[in-house]
Amino acid sequence: MAIEVRVPTILRKHTDGERMVSGDGQTLAQLIEDLDARHPGMRDALVDAEGQLHRFINVYVDDEDVRFLGGLHTPLADGDKVSILPAVAGG
Amino acid sequence: MTRAQIEGRLDLDTETYQALVDHARSDFPFEVCGLLAAHEGRLAKHFEIPNAARSMTYYNMDPKAMLHAMNEIDDQGWDLLAIYHSHTHTEAFPSATDVELAFYPDAVYLIVSLQDAESPVIRGFDIVDGRITERAVYVDGSQAPVGNR
Numbered sequence: 001m002a003i004e005v006r007v008p009t010i011l012r013k014h015t016d017g018e019r020m021v022s023g024d025g026q027t028l029a030q031l032i033e034d035l036d037a038r039h040p041g042m043r044d045a046l047v048d049a050e051g052q053l054h055r056f057i058n059v060y061v062d063d064e065d066v067r068f069l070g071g072l073h074t075p076l077a078d079g080d081k082v083s084i085l086p087a088v089a090g091g
Numbered sequence: 092m093t094r095a096q097i098e099g100r101l102d103l104d105t106e107t108y109q110a111l112v113d114h115a116r117s118d119f120p121f122e123v124c125g126l127l128a129a130h131e132g133r134l135a136k137h138f139e140i141p142n143a144a145r146s147m148t149y150y151n152m153d154p155k156a157m158l159h160a161m162n163e164i165d166d167q168g169w170d171l172l173a174i175y176h177s178h179t180h181t182e183a184f185p186s187a188t189d190v191e192l193a194f195y196p197d198a199v200y201l202i203v204s205l206q207d208a209e210s211p212v213i214r215g216f217d218i219v220d221g222r223i224t225e226r227a228v229y230v231d232g233s234q235a236p237v238g239n240r
Contacts, residue, residue, distance in 0.1 A: 006165070009197055019165065056192060058154045065154045085161055086195065088124065088174055089144075089151040091188030 003031055003076055006083040014041040028059065029072040031082065046084065047072070056087040092238055093184040094225070101173070101199050101215040101226040107134055108230045112211045114139055115177035115203040122150040122177050126157075127201075128164045129172035136169070142176075149188070150176045173215065175201035182206055182238060183214040185223055193218035199226055204238065212238035 002022045007015050015021050021039065025031030036043035048054050052072070059066045060083040066074045076082070103111075107127070114123050126138040138160040141153040164171055174195055178186075183204035185193075193200060196219045204212045213235055215226035228235040 006162070008161075009171075010194055056194065058158070060154070060158055063155065063158065083158055083162070085154075085158060087151060087154075087192065088126075088140075088157060088195070089149070089188075089192045090176060091149050091186035 002078065004079075004081045005031070005035065006081070008085050010086060011042065011045050011084065014039045014045065025076055027072065027076060028061070028066055028070075028074045028082070031076055032072070056089065058085045058087055059083070060085070092182060095184075095216065095223045096225065097227055098217065098224040099226050100229055101201075102229045102232075103213075103235075104134065105231050107137060108213065108235065110137055111175055111201070111203050111213060115179075115205055115211065118142070118145075119205060120147050120179045121145050122147065122179060123203075124150045124152055124174075124176040126160050126164070126171060127173040127175065128160075128167075128169040130167070130169045134172070135167065136163075138163075147179055171195065171198045173199040173201045175203060175213075177203040177205060179205050183212045185216055185218060190218055190221055190223065196220070201228075207238065210236065210238070212236060214238075 005021050007019055023031050023034040025034050032043055032046055046057055061080055122142055124142050125140050128135045140156045142150045143153045144151040183202040200216045200218050215228045217224050
């Protein structure tokens with residue numbers, strides 16, 4: 001099972017510059033663990049000390065923001081496309 | 092006027108400069124935001140992204156619209172040239188929040204200030220690891236006004 005993950009520029013330091021990587025997992029949490037095993041540093045970039053997604057990191061499955069799905073418990077299936085994007089926000 | 096060290100420049104054409112001002116005015120007094128993509132040094136596309144916060148003091152790009160724009164930029168092999176937003180009541184200088192939430196070190200942060208409604212100001216900044224440096228903004232080769240406050 002493979003899930004395609006689109007990596008933003010700021011996180012490509014963890015993926016040897018690759019903008020697209022693949023990983024496995026039945027949930028987003030599992031995928032993040034798998035990504036971290038392949039690309040150390042990814043977990044801390046995405047998940048805070050309390051085990052929640054960082055507030056200003058958006059993760060999407062296909063087109064949908066995971067905050068409107070199931071957060072880290074969002075189920076994943078083979079062929080899903082996951083995108084990671086830091087929020088663009090300010091004052 | 093708050094200043095930062097000038098390092099480098101950013102070139103815009105008149106049409107884009109005017110489009111940014113028009114966009115900023117279009118939802119006054121709320122902040123607007125968007126992206127500029129470039130290809131081989133030339134502007135490729137201007138994306139207006141809805142401000143999900145629709146606030147006078149805060150912007151947060153609509154996540155889905157931003158995803159579509161970023162994916163298009165990536166798929167076309169373009170570069171994210173600039174991230175812009177408006178300040179409707181303050182000068183064109185990054186706020187503390189702007190610096191804290193600057194997650195795109197490769198992009199220039201453009202701020203369109205409507206503080207002086209008659210004379211809008213656009214200034215550009217690199218914000219890397221909390222450090223602000225300014226780009227001199229040129230419009231069709233001439234330096235853009237930076238305002239006097």
